[in-house]
Amino acid sequence: MSDRKTLHAAFAAKVDAVLAALEAEGALPAGISRANVAVEPPRDASHGDLATNAAMVLAKHAATNPRALAEKIVEHLQRDAEIESAEIAGPGFINMRLDDAAWRRELGAIAQLGSDYGRSTLGQGQRVNIEYVSANPTGPMHMGHCRGAVVGDALAALLEFAGHAVTREYYVNDAGGQVDVLARSVHLRYREALGEDIGTIPEGLYPGDYLKPVGEALATEFGDTYRDQPEAEWLALFRERAVAAMMGLIREDLALLGIHHDVFSSEAELQRAGKPEAAEAWLRQHDLVYDGLLEAPKGKTLEDWEAVELPLFRSTRFGDDQDRPIRKSDGKWTYFGADLAYHMQKAETADALIDIWGADHAGTVKRIKAAVAALSEDQSEEGGQPIPFDVKLVQMVQLLRGGQPVKMSKRSGTFVTLADVVREVGKDVVRFTMLTRKPEAQMDFDFAKVVEASKDNPVFYVQYAHARISSTLRKGAAENIEPSAAAVERLGSEELSLIKQAAQFPRVVEAAAQAREAHRIAFFLYDLAAAFHAYWNLGNDDPSKRFIVAQDAELTAARLFLAAQIGQVVRNGLALLGVEAVEEM
Template sequence: MNIFALFEKRVADALGHLAEAGKIPSGLDVSRVVVEPPRDPSHGDLATNAAMVLAKEARMNPRALADLLVAELQTDPRVTKVDVAGPGFINLRLAPEVLHEVLRAAVADSEGFGRSGQGGGEPVNVEYVSANPTGPMHVGHGRGAVFGDALSALLAFAGYKVTREYYINDAGAQVDVVARSAFLRYREALGQDIGPIPEGLYPGDYLKPVGERLARDYGASLLDKPEAEWLPQLRDISIDMMMDMIRADLAVLNIHHDVFFSERTLQEGNGGEVAKTIAEMKARDLVYMGRLPPPKGQKDDDWEDREQLLFRATAFGDEVDRPLLKSDGSFTYFASDIAYHRSKFERGFASMIDVWGADHGGYVKRMQAAVKAVTGGKGDLDVKLCQLVKLLRGGEPVKMSKRAGDFVTLRDVVDEVGRDAVRFMMLFRKNDATLDFDLAKVVEQSKDNPVFYVQYAHARCASVFRQSAEAFPGTKFSAEELLKADLSILADEAETDLIHRIAQFPRMVEAAAEAHEPHRVAFYLYELASAFHSLWNKGKDLPQLRFVNQTHKDSTQARLALVHALKGVLASGLTILGVTAPDEMR
């Protein structure tokens, strides 16, 4: 039950009645009208901007329009008070029974409360991680992985049909470097002295198992062969083993993709889908032969001072047109990426979300322009950039991993602090802001550690029910029984505050899903947990507010209904983030 959506409809109906009565113009655009929590809770339960955003179109003073709306809304039996604040914001105070109805909805369907039909089953492709298959995942990859996975879960919770996808970059020069690095480890496994790892090859110990496997499978038979013969074989084997390693790293975070899409498949058979995409772009006059000016103040690997085949990117919102073919006739990375996103569209995804590292920020506009062009404006690409992760321990930078060679592996971090801490903390900051991840802080059992604080709230909820079983032996406080509770008992300011926060969960889910911002869920959970802990502490000083009161079964039942609803919301929110909701804390 989303009271904000219910009252948005009520406001829209009120505007309709006013139009029918000739008091305001008909056909006003209500798309910008929202009903939300007021900034100051003392002003009411709900607030709407209707008069402010419609006044200009209605050719009315905002205050005058607000007064007309107030008169309409005051007739609603669910509303006890309506007033106008400032230049025209409307605040509504609801009858207590309305919020009690929300609480009962959360008790009746703990797992379903907050779920939404917002997405209407629309297919959405979320592509995330897509790390080069050149080694284990590092902490930076982990942030994008957690963000993409939580966003996928959030969208699914809001009613979208989500496909989680990983794009395997297995067609570039980097995979040849992996193969050559693996050949070096192969020689090492056969007992040869390889000396220091040559510059340009990958130095990490993670390639030793690849060399050992090659030694087992091929013996010394590859040593005398020219590179042209062994490179394709080793490339395939190395990619497969690196992807197995990456899948295992992701599994440690409980991240599993539905689709692993190979870049190489786009180029098989005379250029394959890439060539087909460029031919289609030629037929639609989306490309031309021309020259580009040198890039200003930034490096662009695709720039060459020559006449070349260019995509008309500026016609679709980009800053310059973009090359599709290199001087040797091979495709640019951009050309492959266009074909890949065209493939997504042809697979039924008009809505696409890519999660990239912040270092790819300069690539966003051209890719969005390309999607707009090759889909005839029917496809939409939202790119979410994840900023760097600064790994600390007690405020000091963490040293590099010897196993990886030059970075800290994600697996090492998860092994040290646990999956829940990694996932929650990766989401407890907006994706486009740099994240300081302190390994010491995230294992503290204090309010300063958000993941502990939220999980502790869920565990406390579970403990309340254990206490109730001891206080009232033989009484089952099931959801069915709790629905019968007298919720008017929940009259303390801290209790009503908690009910208001629970009521905001469905609205928060929809807003977070629409904005593609899963960090909003983490922020909401922390504030919800904080309100619950405050009520818990208040009960220490005021016995009448304690959740379990052996001499007052009615008040216990009412407060258990509140705790039951809260526990369900905490569990749902943590599930969206991919974090466990424990009944006990160790």
């Protein structure tokens, strides 16, 4: 990666140099933290190109008022040839207008950095474990899993681009009762493969046709060995084979979305390794687990509720409405008990944890965060600081076709498969659409609308911008005119507005990474595409505003250079979302 600074980074460095100079002059005390000093575009673009809160943040340390410190900062900033003006606003904010040449030079930075434009060292190599998807291994992926899968994968790419060391993890829930049900369902299909008429699938078993190949494979391998054997003879074997087959299906479905995990952690292996017992022992040692009577569920009376002594986590200490069991009455681990041990395991090799969960898990967030905070204190090298742990809740997606709910898939029996959707509309449409709203907001996925060629369809609008750029560059090449930075000074106010929009990308990346919100990249790309299309449309009425201007090869080369760099920024953003930047549409 080139060491050339992007515009925002360069001007942040300029402000920092001014503050260092003020320290040297004695106007600021030496050694005070500048971590909270920001240099970013003002909310209102009419106020200038960049603004800084430096005076507001540091005035107290300088034993002065913000406006007085701002005056000293402005005095230094005004000496910089690249800063056209620096003015104090309100109680002490400083607004700066940059020389046009600074924006034109940013095109050179984009060209030089290429696919690294926007890449950041913000994360400083912090190890972040992102767990996402983690669908039960009982069948193929369905659209209920899709949004979380895309949100997690895009967030992983974003954090890597922002300088973190990311591990993408999938937690395989292969130790619960649902995998025993899976094994029984497969045994039924195994008997069917042996020629038995199994009739209607009994209530409680998985009915989907996707289990037929698993049963057939077992019949081929074992013949009728297990057809009439008691469950104890075949349950463990069929469970193992069924889970392996389902994880194969899940990996194939995820691959259709371009998603590949680094680690697949098994709940069964976790339990065999004694991780839950270790977690319980640590919690008991710190008086966070005790043996007590579980309260009756709401709506239950004393007559139909039998109080049982269970090991309970003191989740009420952390705001929960009751303490939660980590084991069941039969001694087996509750989902919560196994889950907290799993998070303890992840904390051993990460500096921060992020989980992507469905919104139906909202009720467990507080208690699992409390447990992770307690458990991870022991993992911290700083001594007592819990590992940062963030849970992103993702709302379900409602599938529609022309405004009407989509019927279930015959193959699955109970849901619409992800594979069916991806094969119909394409990976890029699915991925981008999943990021066009905040994850916590409800989403409708209408098959008709997501492939619509209109401004109202963000997927089309952004890809069309890139396709237009690619077409324009091809037309320029056909006329023997290549993009050139030699005459960028001929780019005027409309072009500068477009450059300013594209130049937001590096700071958007950092802000999105800090907030753990990959959808901000999709929002940015839509705004950039809108700005590009608006500029393009100027040429519809005025030929002199077109990218390729007849009889003016110099201006054409400069505008093609502009177009090429806008295309680069679009590609960089789409790459973070796992979406292809198409060359033509």
